[in-house]
């Protein structure tokens with residue numbers, strides 16, 4: 001089974017990247033034979049969706065095809081998304097436009113939002129409302145908000161990180177893995193290509 005983790009920060013060496021490394025390690029402790037794949041959208045710098053994508057030229061050739069193939073082979077996703085201006089980042093919104101070929105279809109997704117302060121709720125509300133229609137991603141009913149993210153350092157958290165947060169993260173990762181394995185057979189009976197886009 002394969003889980004892809006996407007960091008939707010626009011900053012290289014971001015807090016979101018720190019979190020996705022932690023989540024990647026946690027997933028591998030829970031399930032050592034798990035295949036994981038990570039994308040840092042700040043590092044890959046994918047352009048905004050444009051009609052050029054169809055041409056398959058430049059970045060839309062090997063770079064995108066390799067990312068798309070890895071996502072297609074994934075059984076579940078974690079999106080680590082910082083709150084920028086009370087919103088999900090443009091990079092987060094862009095990836096949903098780019099994944100137009102069934103990459104995320106009928107697969108469970110976990111939203112992990114991060115904030116350096118007390119924010120983090122808005123990206124979750126936004127993504128739950130608007131990202132699933134054509135991608136058919138299935139956000140699981142739990143999400144994680146990591147507030148005061150600079151203080152989140154497993155083993156030596158700062159005083160503003162609640163002591164229950166590590167337990168909750170473990171619970172939610174187990175839940176994601178359970179959804180991911182149980183949704184594999186479901187995808188054989190859904191995924192109609194003639195209803196590729198939602199209403």
Ligand SMILES: Cc1cc2nc3c(=O)[nH]c(=O)nc-3n(C[C@H](O)[C@H](O)[C@H](O)COP(=O)(O)O)c2cc1C
Pocket residue numbers: 009010011013014015016017082083084085086087114115116117118119120149
């Ligand atoms: C452009 C920009 C806008 C931001 N807006 C918010 C905001 O609305 N709410 C919030 O809680 N934090 C906001 N922050 C602070 C981020 O939560 C903080 O920088 C966090 O570390 C960003 O995650 P990153 O390091 O993964 O990019 C903003 C940061 C940036 C760079």
